[in-house]
Amino acid sequence: MSTMDNVEEVHENLSEHCEKHPRELIKYFCPVHQALLCGDCIVLDSHTCKLESILNVSFSFKDSSVYKDIKCLIRKLADDACKTTTTVENKAMAFGNSERKNENEVCDFQSKVIACLNEQFQNLTSQITKVNRELKINLLHLQKISKETEDEATALKADMEKNDNNNVLLFISAQRSKYRANDILDRLHRIEEEVNNIPTFEFTPSSQFESALKGRNCIGAYRSSADTYEHSSDKICSDEHKGSFTTVVLIVL
Numbered sequence: 270m271s272t273m274d275n276v277e278e279v280h281e282n283l284s285e286h287c288e289k290h291p292r293e294l295i296k297y298f299c300p301v302h303q304a305l306l307c308g309d310c311i312v313l314d315s316h317t318c319k320l321e322s323i324l325n326v327s328f329s330f331k332d333s334s335v336y337k338d339i340k341c342l343i344r345k346l347a348d349d350a351c352k353t354t355t356t357v358e359n360k361a362m363a364f365g366n367s368e369r370k371n372e373n374e375v376c377d378f379q380s381k382v383i384a385c386l387n388e389q390f391q392n393l394t395s396q397i398t399k400v401n402r403e404l405k406i407n408l409l410h411l412q413k414i415s416k417e418t419e420d421e422a423t424a425l426k427a428d429m430e431k432n433d434n435n436n437v438l439l440f441i442s443a444q445r446s447k448y449r450a451n452d453i454l455d456r457l458h459r460i461e462e463e464v465n466n467i468p469t470f471e472f473t474p475s476s477q478f479e480s481a482l483k484g485r486n487c488i489g490a491y492r493s494s495a496d497t498y499e500h501s502s503d504k505i506c507s508d509e510h511k512g513s514f515t516t517v518v519l520i521v522l
């Protein structure tokens with residue numbers, strides 16, 4: 270090989286620029302520092318190690334065990350990187366699925382709770398309607414016989430007053446009234462007794478339910494599997510979420 274050929278080979282193969290001095294080509298290798306160096310590296314950084322020419326060290330590098338080890342390492346690295354990407358992608362997919370599943374579960378639970386509450390409220394109002402309908406009928410009946418009795422008593426009174434100037438008629442009227450008065454009095458007592466026996470009603474909200482609603486996680490909780498904090502006061506959802514997690518409380522209602 271002539272000198273000119275050598276120069277051309279040098280120019281052809283030495284094409285990589287130094288990272289530290291971008292205008293200079295990498296020409297040397299320092300085995301001590303495992304460093305790729307250019308002319309500036311040696312002069313400006315006063316590199317004093319014994320250096321190898323890049324051309325020399327690279328000449329049979331391809332067949333060396335060092336290259337085989339590096340190649341093997343890089344291939345494994347590429348495989349590992351691919352596996353990691355797959356793992357992350359799978360996790361991202363699982364995360365999306367889990368999010369949708371969680372949202373659906375919350376919606377389902379919300380519907381269930383609302384349906385259950387609606388039914389209970391409906392039962393309560395139906396009960397109020399039913400009880401009051403019966404009582405109203407009873408009261409209407411009492412109002413009717415009370416009015417009739419009052420009319421009877423008023424008629425007796427008027428009859429007595431009408432005969433005030435006639436002793437005979439007054440006597441007869443008084444005798445008749447005496448018997449009817451007892452009957453009217455009995456009826457009045459029965460009516461009053463029945464009125465007094467009519468109970469009054471009031472709605473008492475369930476204090477247990479009210480305090481449950483005020484509970485931090487009364488509806489349920491969204492928790493991280495990574496958290497191991499125990500919520501001992503979390504009574505309502507403790508059955509469904511035994512175990513322990515931190516919490517993002519879901520306000521559904």
Ligand SMILES: [Zn+2]
Nearest residue numbers: 287290307310
């Ligand atoms: Zn350099």
Ligand SMILES: [Zn+2]
Nearest residue numbers: 299301302318
């Ligand atoms: Zn060195």
